Amino acid sequence: MFRDITSNLGLKITALLIAVAIWLYVSQSQGPEVTKSFIVPVQTRNLPENIANTTTLPNVTVTLRGSKILLEKIREENINAYVDFLDKKQGKDQVFVKVDFPQTVRLVDIDPNVVSVDLQKLQEKELPIVVTYYGQAPAGITLGEAQTDPKRLIIYGPSQGLSNIKEVHVKVNRALVKEGSNRFSMSYDLVDNNGKPVKKSTLEEMKIRPKFDTISVEIKSSSKQDIKTVGVIANTTGTLPTDRVITEIDWAPKSITISGPYATISKIESIYTEPYNLNGILSTTSVMVPLSIPLDVSADASEVRVTIKIEPLSRKKLNLYVDVKPTDKQYEVIDRIIEVTFQGPSSIIATLTTASATIDVSGLLQGEQNVKVQISGLPDGITVLQTPTVKVKII
Structure with missing residues (x-):
């Protein structure tokens, strides 16, 4: 047996040394x-x-x-x-x-090396969608029933979490609602049995079907109706011939009763007639003129009678005595009687017999100068064709 061990001893020692060398190499190359x-x-x-x-x-x-x-x-x-x-x-x-x-x-x-788990069966629950509001609706706007798309959501998740989820809330700002049909795309919240938003950690365990990031809300609204009495104003356009003048514009009725959406009626203070064209009219005329009424407003009258009194323009010359103000200066008016031409409706010109003529010398310096005469005391509709002047000498 000893002979077997010692046989080829050199070869065996060499193999052992090679194995040790390989082990040392691997150990050194891969590190400790x-x-x-x-x-x-x-x-x-x-x-x-x-x-x-x-x-x-x-x-x-x-x-x-x-x-x-x-x-x-x-x-x-x-x-x-x-x-x-x-x-x-x-x-x-x-x-x-x-x-x-x-x-x-x-x-x-x-x-x-050990963790706690709580395994629960997954269930489905159908949740109603409730539209809630905040903010103030525009004046006169009445909100109708809201419709949502989808009508409801189905939530899928652990039974314990589902039992505490009550409904889906969508919040709409009333201030954004206009008259007619309104459609909004809104985010939503899941609400628990106490009316509070469901915690985010609970929602992470849930799946919502159908999967929506937003819910479409349609709201139809209408305007509150209002009734109001407002004045009527006659409206004219164009110009008369140069030798004619309007002495009076009258219309009837002077007021009408209107009704319509509150938001519209509340802004109306008066109703104008459609513009009546004066071009080419030579004498007094009386016509029915339509009222300019907004499309969404009703009125107890659609037109009014407008009477426009027109007269020819006439002229008259009067000789006037010029008064002087103030009188504490030494002055001399070269000609105190002046001729003034007036123009106005024939009926008024016919009755015109006098007017006041004055000059103001308070700011004048010594010497002669022309001063404009101020004409006053004229009836309505009478004008002075040319402002007269007089020569004044301050002494």
Whole structure:
């Protein structure tokens, strides 16, 4: 036996030395053994489709041991921590965390190595959509019933969370509603049994069907009706011939009663007639003129009778005595009797017999100068064709 051991002894020693050399080479090339920790999330496996875990799984710290070179090549994404729900039943439980990791290193520790879970059966619940309002509607606008699209939402999730969700709320600002049909695309909130928004953490466990980011809301509104009495104003356009003048415009009725949407009626203070064209009219005329009434307004009259009194223009010359104000200066008016030409309606010109003529010398300096005469005391409609002047000498 000894002979067997010692036979080919040189060859055996050589093989041993080669093996030791290879081991030393590998050990030196891969470096010494070290430990390294990785923080990774815990995932789930084999969770039935109709079951949900309602607890949030923590991150775990996975500690591995191996050569430094190999560990430096490992990243968090190379490590999978998970809990296996195969054959697990509904309810609360403690489940061991398992880890998949590169087999070139060894697993030292998982912290924590057990996590709490709460498995609940997934259910469906149909939620009504409720439109709520805020803000003030425009004056006179009455909101009708709101219609939503979709009509309802179906939420799918753990039974415990579903039991506390009551309905879907869509908030609409009344100030945005106009008369007629209004359509809004609005975000929505799920509301619990206490009327408060459902927590975000609860919603993350849910699925909503159909999947909508917004809900379409249609609101039909109408204007409140109002009745009001307003004045009528005759409206004319164009010009008379140069030798004619209007002495009076009259119309009847002077007021009418209107009705319509509150928002419109509240802004109307008076109703004008359609413009009546004066071009070419030579004498007094009386015509029915339509009223300019807004389309959404009704009135107890659609037209009024407008009477326009027109007379020829006449002229008259009068000799007037010029008064002077003030009288505390020494002055001399060269000619105190002046001739003034007046123009106006024939009926008024015929009755014109006099007028006041004055000059103001308070600001005048010594010497002769022409001063404009101020004519006053004229009836309405009478004008002076040319402002007269007189020569005044301040002494």
